[in-house]
Amino acid sequence: MSYQVLARKYRPQRFSDVIGQEHVTRTLKNAIEQQRIAHGYIFSGHRGIGKTTIARILAMALNCRATDKPTAEPCGVCDSCREVREGSSVDVIEVDAATNRGIDEIRELREGARYRPARDRYKIYILDEAHQITDAAFNALLKTLEEPPPHIVFMMATTQPEDIPQTIRSRAQHFSFHAVKFDDIVTQLGDIAGKEGIKADAEALAVLAEAGDGSMRDALSIMDQAIACCGTSLSAELVRGLAGAVGSEVFEDVMGAVARSSSEDALRLLDKLMTEGQNPAHFAKQLVRFLRNAVVAKVAGNASPLLQISTDERARVGRVAEQFPEEDLARFLQIMLRTYDELGYRQEQRFHLELGVLKMVHAQRILPLEQILSQLASEGQAATPSIRQSAPAASLASAPAVPVRKTESVSPFEADRARKIRGPEPEMSDATNVQVHTPAVAVGVVEAPEPSGDPTKILGHVLNELEAAGYKMLAAVLETGSAVLQSDQLIVTVSKPASVLEVLMVREQKLAANAAASMIAGRPIKVVVASGMPANGATPVARPAPPTNGASARSRAAEDPVVRRMQEKFGAEVRTVIDHRDKN
Numbered sequence: 001m002s003y004q005v006l007a008r009k010y011r012p013q014r015f016s017d018v019i020g021q022e023h024v025t026r027t028l029k030n031a032i033e034q035q036r037i038a039h040g041y042i043f044s045g046h047r048g049i050g051k052t053t054i055a056r057i058l059a060m061a062l063n064c065r066a067t068d069k070p071t072a073e074p075c076g077v078c079d080s081c082r083e084v085r086e087g088s089s090v091d092v093i094e095v096d097a098a099t100n101r102g103i104d105e106i107r108e109l110r111e112g113a114r115y116r117p118a119r120d121r122y123k124i125y126i127l128d129e130a131h132q133i134t135d136a137a138f139n140a141l142l143k144t145l146e147e148p149p150p151h152i153v154f155m156m157a158t159t160q161p162e163d164i165p166q167t168i169r170s171r172a173q174h175f176s177f178h179a180v181k182f183d184d185i186v187t188q189l190g191d192i193a194g195k196e197g198i199k200a201d202a203e204a205l206a207v208l209a210e211a212g213d214g215s216m217r218d219a220l221s222i223m224d225q226a227i228a229c230c231g232t233s234l235s236a237e238l239v240r241g242l243a244g245a246v247g248s249e250v251f252e253d254v255m256g257a258v259a260r261s262s263s264e265d266a267l268r269l270l271d272k273l274m275t276e277g278q279n280p281a282h283f284a285k286q287l288v289r290f291l292r293n294a295v296v297a298k299v300a301g302n303a304s305p306l307l308q309i310s311t312d313e314r315a316r317v318g319r320v321a322e323q324f325p326e327e328d329l330a331r332f333l334q335i336m337l338r339t340y341d342e343l344g345y346r347q348e349q350r351f352h353l354e355l356g357v358l359k360m361v362h363a364q365r366i367l368p369l370e371q372i373l374s375q376l377a378s379e380g381q382a383a384t385p386s387i388r389q390s391a392p393a394a395s396l397a398s399a400p401a402v403p404v405r406k407t408e409s410v411s412p413f414e415a416d417r418a419r420k421i422r423g424p425e426p427e428m429s430d431a432t433n434v435q436v437h438t439p440a441v442a443v444g445v446v447e448a449p450e451p452s453g454d455p456t457k458i459l460g461h462v463l464n465e466l467e468a469a470g471y472k473m474l475a476a477v478l479e480t481g482s483a484v485l486q487s488d489q490l491i492v493t494v495s496k497p498a499s500v501l502e503v504l505m506v507r508e509q510k511l512a513a514n515a516a517a518s519m520i521a522g523r524p525i526k527v528v529v530a531s532g533m534p535a536n537g538a539t540p541v542a543r544p545a546p547p548t549n550g551a552s553a554r555s556r557a558a559e560d561p562v563v564r565r566m567q568e569k570f571g572a573e574v575r576t577v578i579d580h581r582d583k584n
């Protein structure tokens, strides 16, 4: 007998054999027992999780000849059941809408539907990939669904139910299939391997399940390939090779390079992978998945059921999550998602992958910039009270800005090329563009996210908590201050010298204040206390008197403490200076 692929050989024949779709099978069985059969069903969900399988079992259940009415437990051996399984039943017609999507096919089907079933109780149409049916064809189908002959049942299987017209959806019972749990897939693969006399250790099975990416069918077909090429003993390494999968230690290594801000290590790792024959797009996709899991591990812990991965990968994802704050991980994910998106239609896939990974390395280096800038600004305040950090949204929007590009950035060649191709990128520009206004100096971050939360309310909560913790003096001082929210910082400006603040606000106090602020804001907030006159929210900052000696705007900008620190810390250069002194 010829080799039958595993997915077919082990296609469940009874509702109870289907894994992970109990919510569907239970409802269907009840409906059958109560003889409440709908004329239209939609089965939607990810590929390879049992939609067609359940459609076929339902067809068997409706037409099984072992009983004189539909049964929740089709016999599986009568002519009708057997023919459904073999795809040869005259009354159960499977249409692959991916290839037969036109009006002619549907019209034919509609014609056919007018006739009674040749032998069985129901005439059943299983429309696979139903979202591909054209609108005209759907319209033709609608006529039948509006006044269905009693013996007709349509079952539509689709990965994109939203593409099925509402008029059709409202006339059908819709079942959303669940993703099959990782562990359940592994168990099923193990069972099947056992029945086939295949030796596969737990890791090999886990790699199969991972390579299947949630699809039972895909996992099984990789198992087919593995058996075909390598016999009855399957190792993880072999399966990885077949599936073009990378061991998750590679992702941990790449993220290690990112954590160390080592572009060189990152490029070396990529070079090794490409030399080994990895496909850049495939690798990017896997890295996206890894990063998504790292974000989940960060947010929900690495024991979370939101992670459908092997124990080994769980541990790795958890370790990577520990190394970065949530925002970094989210940002890495965003960078790699975009990189993956673009790889598809790019010629130089490898270079784009490299660029994507370098962006992560640099994002890592650049990220704290936001924080450092605010600190710089408040240090600047402490030194020269006339130079004040302005409220972010209002003043940044109104004051013309002089962008100072950080000189040390993603290779300008790459960055420029990327920009030429698709315009400036927010994800880089918000980190690398620093605005310097002069003579009133405002330091902010371009396109800073709208701060959410009421700064005064947050400060109020912080004061209560500080008082409760016994830091009464500090609370009393902060109470006289005014607060603004700037991205993840609550900046409280008080009219006390910096030296006093240094004494009052040491580590424990800072932690207590941060915790209180984060608690009420519902996101991480850092409390920064700055010395100076109370800032006044969005109202324009008073400008310092223009220097008397007519010094040029450029030399004043060069003298400016904040600008100087930016030059020191980031190698920023002043390119353009706009003098606002004479205006307004």
Ligand SMILES: Nc1ncnc2c1ncn2[C@@H]1O[C@H](COP(=O)(O)OP(=O)(O)O)[C@@H](O)[C@H]1O
Pocket (backbone or CB within 6 Å): 006, 007, 008, 010, 011, 012, 017, 018, 019, 020, 021, 046, 047, 048, 049, 050, 051, 052, 053, 054, 157, 180, 188, 216, 217, 220
């Ligand atoms: N929930 C499941 N339980 C058991 N096996 C499944 C399940 N889903 C898919 N399979 C396996 O994958 C094969 C393909 O499943 P199928 O029902 O055609 O998926 P789809 O959701 O894409 O229609 C089946 O023949 C079976 O071997």
Ligand SMILES: [Mg+2]
Pocket (backbone or CB within 6 Å): 048, 051, 052, 053, 128, 157
């Ligand atoms: Mg299918």
Ligand SMILES: [Zn+2]
Pocket (backbone or CB within 6 Å): 063, 064, 065, 066, 074, 075, 076, 077, 078, 079, 080, 081, 082
């Ligand atoms: Zn039967």
